[in-house]
Amino acid sequence: MNFVESITGSWKIITRSKVRSFLTMLGIVIGVMAVIIVMSVGAGAQSLILNQIKSVGSNTVGVMPGAAEEDGPPASVMGIVITTLTYEDGKEIEKKGCDCIEALTMYVSGNETITLEDTTVNTTFTGTTASYLDVEDTSVEEGRFFSEDEEKGVARVVVLGDEVKEKLFGDQDVIGRKIRMKKVNFTIIGIMKKRGISGFQNQDDQVFIPISTAQKLLLGIDHVSMVRAKVDMAENVDKAMESMRIILRDRHDIxxxxxxxxxxxxxxxxxxxxxxxxxxxxxxxxAISAIALVVGGFGIMNIMLATVQERTREIGLRKAVGAKSRDITLQFLVESVVITFVGGVLGIIFGVLISVLVAYVAQKMGYKWDLVVTLSSILLGCGVSIGIGLVFGIIPARRASKLNAIEALRYE
Amino acid sequence: MSTSLIRINDLKKQFENEEVITKVLHGIDLNIDQGEFVAVMGPSGSGKSTLMNILGFLDKLSTGTYQFENQDVSKLEDDELAEMRSKKIGFIFQSFNLLNRSTTLENVMLPLFYTDMPKKERVKRATELLTKVGLEHRLDYTPNKLSGGEKQRVAIARALVNKPDVVFADEPTGNLDSKSGLQVMKILQDLNEDGNTIILVTHERYTAEHAKRIVKVRDGLIEEDYRVEKRQWAKQNGELAK
Structure with a gap:
């Protein structure tokens, strides 16, 4: 008995009732598709998150106020206002901390309505220091960022994010013009370079003002919500962190x-x-998509059992003309494997198409989403579908091979 | 003197089924030589089908001996029986048993699928046989487009495709009108004239009389075994010979 002919024979049987065959393999199609999509979209989402974080700078160290349980988040992240971290803390680290700290900046932030004549726009303001550009690795597109003197001197100057500028002014020149936030007039001194979404925040939809201005005029606070330092080399990150801890513990009398x-x-x-x-x-x-595969496998088994019953006479005839039990086993096993394999291939095709689509849409929306379709996921899809054909096909195939030829020939 | 093909001695067969033992054949002795045309007759329940199944290697005997071409085949295992069916036997069934979704040619080629004959040769051989039974213009037809008589001719071609040493025909005319039935009998008689051994199972005396010899089975025993004296001859067109 010729193996290749068994495959072409099975292919014929499958193609002659297309709808039924497709429905039979649908479970496998969906299962394999789900696995491919989950693996691809999962990797894509992972790349998005990692890209987001890397865009902030992977050699950065952050200090947040409030104690943390073990590896858990600091209390300040949980929405509790903690006022123990101050501007002076940051300055002290800058002065006395490890030499490996290249730059250090601090943040406070809030939401505020910006008024320009009759137009108002709601946005986020970030109060920060002059060294912001160095730590965040960005620059201004137009005009300038505020200076250290302005940072300390409660200067009423503002640098607009690209989107805020677009909303308020469109194509007009803006440097030197004034906007109002909380009844305070600010002079626009610069426009930030377009940065997109980074660190889970739309960097273009905010405005930047000196940290002292934000604390005193807009928020009425003395603390900062975060200190962030940029370290020169990855190897020095631990050293920098230790030096920061020592300084802060000393300053906080711990x-x-x-x-x-x-x-x-x-x-x-x-x-x-x-x-x-x-x-x-x-x-x-x-694991969840694997459940779909198992369900699909039982579907195949069910249909194959029905097929065996339907084709009892055929099996009887094949035996009568000389087929051995293993010929019959092989025939039905090949058939179920061909079904699941074709289902697997369709699943891979659909899965890859959908993954490409998701990546395309995500990229169009401005996310740094990598399209990840690995060869291993495709091979896995093929392998799993063949495996399911074998595992769930063996019972129907054995049942077919055990049929008694005489009874099978008489079967109505 | 012709050579012995089938020689069975004191053949008994019983079916064991959930503690119920049904004895079907009670001790049969039968010799069939090469080139014979034997009709096995008997009412339903007589055991003639069981005898046929055993002779055709579809079933195993319980006790007794079975020699096929001077080889003891009484104790063959399933796969060896399949091998015998594949090489030595051709079957013709009452209900044709064609694969309805395969073409005529594919149907005839089916037994060769379980041999190591190359595909090209299989196609050639099957085409030759379909030509022989007058269906060379129906190679690509599926059985549902054929008449009953044509179907049985396809089945005959299939039975011959592996050059069997004996052809078993189980009520081959049972599902056919009398004209098609006679055409089938004509083909069987021609095959026998060409030297093929044919064993026919039927319950119709008239059909049986197309054979050279009649073996009557009743209640699991051979009741009568005799030469047909006034043999019926079917004509090509299915008319009765006068």
Missing amino acids: DSDEKDDFVVRSMAQGLEALGTVTNALKFFLV
């Missing part, structure tokens, strides 16, 4: 047996933690 009242985190730690979470999530989703 005894040696007390816990920090702040959290120092490097981006690398964040990446690692996030990687663990996203991997777990991906695994979970793949």
